[in-house]
Amino acid sequence: MNIYRIKNMSSSPHKKNAPAQKNILSEKEKIKQQEFQEEAVGHINALYNYALHLTMNPDDAHDLVQETYLKAYKFFDSFEKGTNCKAWLFKILKNNYINKFRKNAREPGKVDYDLIKDFYHSIKDTQSDSEDLNAGYFRSLMHDEVYQALNSLPEEFKEVIQLCDIEGFTYEEIANMVESPIGTVRSRLYRGRKLLRSKLNEFAKKHGYNTDNEETP
Template structure:
């Protein structure tokens, strides 16, 4: 399994591959995901310049620590984890957005009566086809970053719960509960918009 140092530094050695092999791995395994990486970075930062900087930093780190990547494993998940860590360590320090979501208010409103029973609605199957794409994007962008992230990883990028847990460094149970609450928050925002446009019947439970 591919591993990535928890703390990256310029002194971390790179071993195991020749220079030619490194470039081959980089071009074959990493570069095909650059569009997804930028989309993820932009959804996190909400700024084009910051997103470009974050992607560039991610690819520099990926090349520097390429010896930690095992060919044949999920390169996309490995890159997303580096990007997520870079976002937390670098961007959030200067961001106006709080580093952590205050889940208490959210849980009070959206926590299930039976936390062990899932009533999560998959957004890909949600009846919101009549809604304008830009409005869905606006609603998604308005979510707290931690909730926005799990929706992007699961419903847009298609990662499994197990992959998301590794990317985010949280237990699978936390992934499930956070995704459930994030989807409910997004659904509420979409419902508000739909109501204003007369689409109530399309998204009511």
């Protein structure tokens, strides 16, 4: 066997290989695998939560995250090293979501509270074995209400608040993800938070929480 042949085999080991060798990675692929695991796999929980928020369904979220990683791994060479990998993955997930689900999704801004209830129940069933899930915390009315308040916002406000406050992305990263100028992101955050505040205040009053701002002069 000449060198050319060996080289050829290692660059496409999945082709024409004996079954015992089919899972052997080339050196280049090993490096890629290692880099991918270090850079990308650690963001799986954040991606899963984002996918849950978008799809409101654990099975769809599962598929969406899986497809996102498949695509990301395939195109990992196009990831610009030194930039935020989490932002890159979120962008892929969002694009996937638009292509796959959004055509049939609910109208932005409209909230189906039954859907949210179902979502909580289904996610609770799926995750009931998870050691990270504190049942008391989960059932807390406060958290449900905050979740519902956030979900009741128009899609464009909800999205930027999620990306900024929950995921901690910068304005520049968010602007890139939602394909709008930074000024738009800023004003959506401002208006979204204002709207959210009035919804949370309503809830707080209803349940006897103190809404006075003690620090106000």
